Amino acid sequence: DSGVTQTPKHLITATGQRVTLRCSPRSGDLSVYWYQQSLDQGLQFLIQYYNGEERAKGNILERFSAQQFPDLHSELNLSSLELGDSALYFCASSVVASGRFDTQYFGPGTRLTVL
Amino acid sequence: AQKVTQAQTEISVVEKEDVTLDCVYETRDTTYYLFWYKQPPSGELVFLIRRNSFDEQNEISGRYSWNFQKSTSSFNFTITASQVVDSAVYFCALSGTGFQKLVFGTGTRLLVSP
Numbered sequence: 001d002s003g004v005t006q007t008p009k010h011l012i013t014a015t016g017q018r019v020t021l022r023c024s025p026r027s028g029d030l031s032v033y034w035y036q037q038s039l040d041q042g043l044q045f046l047i048q049y050y051n052g053e054e055r056a057k058g059n060i061l062e063r064f065s066a067q068q069f070p071d072l073h074s075e076l077n078l079s080s081l082e083l084g085d086s087a088l089y090f091c092a093s094s095v096v097a098s099g100r101f102d103t104q105y106f107g108p109g110t111r112l113t114v115l
Numbered sequence: 116a117q118k119v120t121q122a123q124t125e126i127s128v129v130e131k132e133d134v135t136l137d138c139v140y141e142t143r144d145t146t147y148y149l150f151w152y153k154q155p156p157s158g159e160l161v162f163l164i165r166r167n168s169f170d171e172q173n174e175i176s177g178r179y180s181w182n183f184q185k186s187t188s189s190f191n192f193t194i195t196a197s198q199v200v201d202s203a204v205y206f207c208a209l210s211g212t213g214f215q216k217l218v219f220g221t222g223t224r225l226l227v228s229p
Contacts, residue, residue, distance in 0.1 A: 002162075033215070042219060043206065043219040043222075092217075103150070104215070105162060106159065106160035106161075106162070107159075108159045109158055
């Protein structure tokens with residue numbers, strides 16, 4: 001158990017819908033990262049937050065957005081869902097944002113299926 | 116740009132065999148970090164090891180060992196006396212110091228049969 005929690009574990013929805021994925025980082029970790037794992041794209045970095053502020057963006061679609069709340073949990077919002085958004089979404093956390101690197105520990109993931 | 120290549124898509128071994136997973140990376144950063152993560156059939160990503168670019172000392176941890184060679188940009192992972200529980204997808208990943216995103220390879224699926 002990494003200490004990172006993600007809910008829900010599974011999510012099945014229809015095209016055009018909007019969903020919210022939730023992540024709670026390890027105790028003491030200030031950085032939260034979101035990654036997408038799909039069959040065609042592999043594991044890709046989406047976005048990073050540090051202590052409530054966005055720090056870095058990767059290959060994140062405009063239909064997707066995220067935020068980190070004062071209690072440090074994070075939510076990833078996916079809207080206007082398409083079939084191709086079906087994937088395993090991971091959240092990871094670490095202590096720092098940059099400069100001094102720290103290992104990222106991953107949550108169990110949320111498997112999203114868009115029908 | 117950073118890139119990680121895991122040329123082995125799938126490896127099948129019989130229990131107790133030794134197996135080496137290859138990882139080759141590309142980066143322009145002078146300081147960087149390399150990782151191995153394991154993804155068992157249950158789906159979670161489990162951290163195995165991290166190496167810094169300025170530390171080429173190789174490491175052995177139980178049945179696992181890692182061989183980091185900057186001269187060939189490789190960070191290979193060996194499992195000695197493999198077990199069925201080692202069956203998983205193994206990912207090599209790279210990060211620089213600019214910001215912390217991990218760049219993953221495509222993974223190597225290891226199948227260990229009894």
